[in-house]
Amino acid sequence: xxxxxxxxxxxxxxxxxxxxxxxxxxxxxxxxxxxxxxxxxxxxxxxxxxxxxxxxxxxxxxxxxxxxxxxxxxxxxxxxxxxxxxxxxxxxxxxxxxxxxxxxxxxxxxxxxxxxxxxxxxxxxxxxxxxxxxxxxxxxxxxxxxxxxxxxxxxxxxxxxxxxxxxxxxxxxxxxxxxxxxxxxxxxxxxxxxxxxxxxxxxxxxxxxxxxxxxxxxxxxxxxxxxxxxxxxxxxxxxxxxxxxxxxxxxxxxxxxxxxxxxxxxxxxxxxxxxxxxxxxxxxxxxxxxxxxxxxxxxxxxxxxxxxxxxxxxxxxxxxxxxxxxxxxxxxxxxxxxxxxxxxxxxxxxxxxxxxxxxxxxxxxxxxxxxxxxxxxxxxxxxxxxxxxxxxxxxxxxxxxxxxxxxxxxxxxxxxxxxxxxxxxxxxxxxxxxxxxxxxxxxxxxxxxxxxxxxxxxxxxxxxxxxxxxxxxxxxxxxxxxxxxxxxxxxxxxxxxxxxxxxxxxxxxxxxxxxxxxxxxxxxxxxxxxxxxxxxxxxxxxxxxxxxxxxxxxxxxxxxxxxxxxxxxxxxxxxxxxxxxxxxxxxxxxxxxxxxxxxxxxxxxxxxxxxxxxxxxxxxxxxxxxxxxxxxxxxxxxxxxxxxxxxxxxxxxxxxxxxxxxxxxxxxxxxxxxxxxxxxxxxxxxxxxxxxxxxxxxxxxxxxxxxxxxxxxxxxxxxxxxxxxxxxxxxxxxxxxxxxxxxxxxxxxxxxxxxxxxxxxxxxxxxxxxxxxxxxxxxxxxxxxxxxxxxxxxxxxxxxxxxxxxxxxxxxxxxxxxxxxxxxxxxxxxxxxxxxxxxxxxxxxxxx
Numbered sequence: 135x136x137x138x139x140x141x142x143x144x145x146x147x148x149x150x151x152x153x154x155x156x157x158x159x160x161x162x163x164x165x166x167x168x169x170x171x172x173x174x175x176x177x178x179x180x181x182x183x184x185x186x187x188x189x190x191x192x193x194x195x196x197x198x199x200x201x202x203x204x205x206x207x208x209x210x211x212x213x214x215x216x217x218x219x220x221x222x223x224x225x226x227x228x229x230x231x232x233x234x235x236x237x238x239x240x241x242x243x244x245x246x247x248x249x250x251x252x253x254x255x256x257x258x259x260x261x262x263x264x265x266x267x268x269x270x271x272x273x274x275x276x277x278x279x280x281x282x283x284x285x286x287x288x289x290x291x292x293x294x295x296x297x298x299x300x301x302x303x304x305x306x307x308x309x310x311x312x313x314x315x316x317x318x319x320x321x322x323x324x325x326x327x328x329x330x331x332x333x334x335x336x337x338x339x340x341x342x343x344x345x346x347x348x349x350x351x352x353x354x355x356x357x358x359x360x361x362x363x364x365x366x367x368x369x370x371x372x373x374x375x376x377x378x379x380x381x382x383x384x385x386x387x388x389x390x391x392x393x394x395x396x397x398x399x400x401x402x403x404x405x406x407x408x409x410x411x412x413x414x415x416x417x418x419x420x421x422x423x424x425x426x427x428x429x430x431x432x433x434x435x436x437x438x439x440x441x442x443x444x445x446x447x448x449x450x451x452x453x454x455x456x457x458x459x460x461x462x463x464x465x466x467x468x469x470x471x472x473x474x475x476x477x478x479x480x481x482x483x484x485x486x487x488x489x490x491x492x493x494x495x496x497x498x499x500x501x502x503x504x505x506x507x508x509x510x511x512x513x514x515x516x517x518x519x520x521x522x523x524x525x526x527x528x529x530x531x532x533x534x535x536x537x538x539x540x541x542x543x544x545x546x547x548x549x550x551x552x553x554x555x556x557x558x559x560x561x562x563x564x565x566x567x568x569x570x571x572x573x574x575x576x577x578x579x580x581x582x583x584x585x586x587x588x589x590x591x592x593x594x595x596x597x598x599x600x601x602x603x604x605x606x607x608x609x610x611x612x613x614x615x616x617x618x619x620x621x622x623x624x625x626x627x628x629x630x631x632x633x634x635x636x637x638x639x640x641x642x643x644x645x646x647x648x649x650x651x652x653x654x655x656x657x658x659x660x661x662x663x664x665x666x667x668x669x670x671x672x673x674x675x676x677x678x679x680x681x682x683x684x685x686x687x688x689x690x691x692x693x694x695x696x697x698x699x700x701x702x703x704x705x706x707x708x709x710x711x712x713x714x715x716x717x718x719x720x721x722x723x724x725x726x727x728x729x730x731x732x733x734x735x736x737x738x739x740x741x742x743x744x745x746x747x748x749x750x751x752x753x754x755x756x757x758x759x760x761x762x763x764x765x766x767x768x769x770x771x772x773x774x775x776x777x778x779x780x781x782x783x784x785x786x787x788x789x790x791x792x793x794x795x796x797x798x799x800x801x802x803x804x805x806x807x808x809x810x811x812x813x814x815x816x817x818x819x820x821x822x823x824x825x826x827x828x829x830x831x832x833x834x835x836x837x838x839x840x841x842x843x844x845x846x847x848x849x850x851x852x853x854x855x856x857x858x859x860x861x862x863x864x865x866x867x868x869x870x871x872x873x874x875x876x877x878x879x880x881x882x883x884x885x886x887x888x889x890x891x892x893x894x895x896x897x898x899x900x901x902x903x904x905x906x907x908x909x910x911x912x913x914x915x916x917x918x919x920x921x922x923x924x925x926x927x928x929x930x931x932x933x934x935x936x937x938x939x940x941x942x943x944x945x946x947x948x949x950x951x952x953x954x955x956x957x958x959x960x961x962x963x964x965x966x967x968x969x970x971x972x973x974x975x976x977x978x979x980x981x982x
Contacts, residue, residue: 144384189210201261207250215317220311241494243497257312264489301488315446349365387448458488460483500525503566517875560572567921576616579591604624608655621659625661628656811847811850845867847864877904901958915931954968954970
């Protein structure tokens with residue numbers, strides 16, 4: 135049963151806005167949410183998040199757990215969340231209802247800082263994932279871990295699991311009280327599919343909360359399977375107020391504050407451990423912790439059969455002080471339901487670094503790749519934030535890339551970022567110069583490959599995309615040892631793609647691109663006869679799959695599908711059954727694939743146009759026409775199939791509808807569903823080579839609507855600039871943003887093994903600074919160690935009056951190969967040079 139907090143509760147930010155008649159996001163109508171029980175399908179009426187699907191992902195690259203931080207600092211952890219409230223003077227301030235709240239990333243890294251203005255100063259909330267040194271276990275805890283087959287070191291130590299750290303600092307001039315509250319709600323982001331909304335029967339809620347001094351354990355209904363979560367405080371709470379049976383502990387805190395302000399003895403401020411509160415309880419909220427006795431409390435639990443248990447731990451916080459809290463996720467290395475202790479909790483918290491150190495550690499991870507020194511501004515900041523977020527796009531699953539980031543439905547875990555989505559994010563890591571996670575992933579996939587040559591991840595075949603990823607990785611980061619280590623994997627995977635079984639399990643584009651990548655990989659491995667045989671057999675495939683594998687001009691497409699919450703549904707965002715033959719058009723394209731239609735250029739010069747196909751389904755499953763809306767870039771003749779037909783890409787200044795487009799179509803559809811951020815980013819990437827100026831305009835359009843933490847939802851409300859559908863932090867948008875920007879800065883268009891030159895071939899073309907915006911004129915720019923097919927490229931621009939001086943340096947993969955032909959069309963269209971290194975004083979840009 136999906137049970138919502140009743141009226142009067144302090145709700146999350148998105149719900150407060152949707153239920154406020156004075157808010158532009160007011161949308162109080164509940165949605166019918168369908169979910170599955172063991173024997174039947176059930177429908178509930180629940181408020182769904184339709185105008186506030188915006189948040190920021192936090193986590194660590196090497197671990198599985200992810201959390202989401204909403205625009206007011208609510209940390210969502212699975213089926214429950216951790217909120218924070220502040221009492222300044224005699225009033226409690228709830229960030230989800232407050233207007234004076236700001237948010238940013240610390241140094242552009244996944245450390246989210248939320249700032250609440252109270253009492254003439256700021257109270258600062260920070261949240262991030264962290265990992266620290268090992269801690270020592272006592273005999274009881276070690277025994278439980280061994281019983282559960284958890285790894286324990288011989289000296290009694292165990293590695294600290296990933297924890298989510300919350301730090302709250304009082305930067306006002308007066309003491310405040312801070313409450314950390316376990317709440318039975320999440321982001322309300324149900325999955326939208328074919329006009330229906332899907333959820334889970336245990337989508338959110340808390341069954342039980344247990345408090346033992348500094349450790350609070352949370353049972354969200356899955357504790358029997360994966361253990362309980364634990365919230366560890368760095369001190370004993372001054373008070374703990376709980377709620378159950380429909381009562382909100384926030385109301386108890388407000389009532390206690392009002393009674394204290396009136397000079398009355400509080401009727402609700404009784405801490406739950408059996409011990410009476412200190413006689414000067416009201417004053418304790420305004421004094422230093424050391425001045426107030428904090429007695430040991432007996433462990434106490436609160437339960438709620440409606441999964442609405444909630445509790446708030448209250449701490450006095452003097453000016454300049456910081457409260458530290460760590461949340462250990464369920465299923466971690468420590469099991470808090472029967473082994474965790476306050477002593478162990480203190481050891482874990484002490485072993486975790488501060489969030490300033492966490493941000494510094496993230497910076498070192500990002501700096502290990504390419505380095506971009508761009509003119510200051512939001513575009514440079516967004517590029518840094520997107521690069522750091524991409525490190526969260528892999529997880530250490532044994533069988534392939536993980537479905538990570540904030541799930542489409544938050545705690546519902548229904549965001550299936552299938553092969554095409556994962557590929558974009560992984561390619562972004564490779565192109566940004568941080569390939570180690572991708573190397574590790576490919577080795578895990580090689581180990582998990584089955585006898586037929588197939589590779590799966592999360593139940594989805596990724597054989598073709600694995601070959602694409604491997605070829606791109608070895609092209610940009612040659613590694614003979616890795617190539618030899620995955621040689622058998624490559625051969626078996628390529629043979630697999632030629633089988634009829636693969637045709638049923640793989641999408642058409644993954645087979646085509648996988649075969650192309652396999653052909654190149656076999657040549658790279660020296661297996662020319664095998665490559666030639668692969669080419670010959672690929673030509674015998676059915677028409678929809680037939681491919682000239684020696685052709686290196688094609689680029690991977692994107693097929694964005696969503697896993698349905700129901701057990702048997704398999705439908706796309708267009709409402710078309712993806713398993714049926716009519717889902718593919720005659721060329722085998724799938725939604726989101728980029729195709730070419732050069733006749734478009736002659737028809738219009740506008741940014742947007744639309745068209746739909748009207749082929750009637752031949753499948754017996756349905757007789758509906760195969761209608762798909764498409765958006766076009768008229769500069770390039772590239773059409774993009776719209777997975778959600780009523781969501782146009784983000785426009786920018788000067789866009790006009792094409793001839794034949796219905797009046798106000800773009801505006802009306804954007805207002806009903808929002809702009810499609812993924813389509814916008816995909817168009818930018820597709821245009822980066824043929825129309826770099828247009829691509830840069832799209833990047834600036836994305837930057838102009840980015841959240842305060844510099845990310846994007848899948849679909850964005852045109853006025854509110856918050857998410858309306860999809861996930862609240864779409865890592866694919868960030869991945870395409872990074873790839874587009876890198877392609878505008880450094881590009882070697884002739885991809886493939888021959889791009890570095892060779893007998894009978896033209897030298898590789900190295901394009902630097904494909905576009906130079908007017909705001910960068912006179913500004914120095916440096917680009918360092920961008921990996922390409924010919925080597926790691928660095929360049930810099932310095933200005934001599936109106937003339938730019940260009941310096942470049944390439945560390946070649948093959949020092950004996952022919953040096954590339956270098957151009958910089960964004961700075962000087964007439965400039966050309968040849969060499970691995972060089973410098974030149976260019977002509978003044980035409981706009982000066």
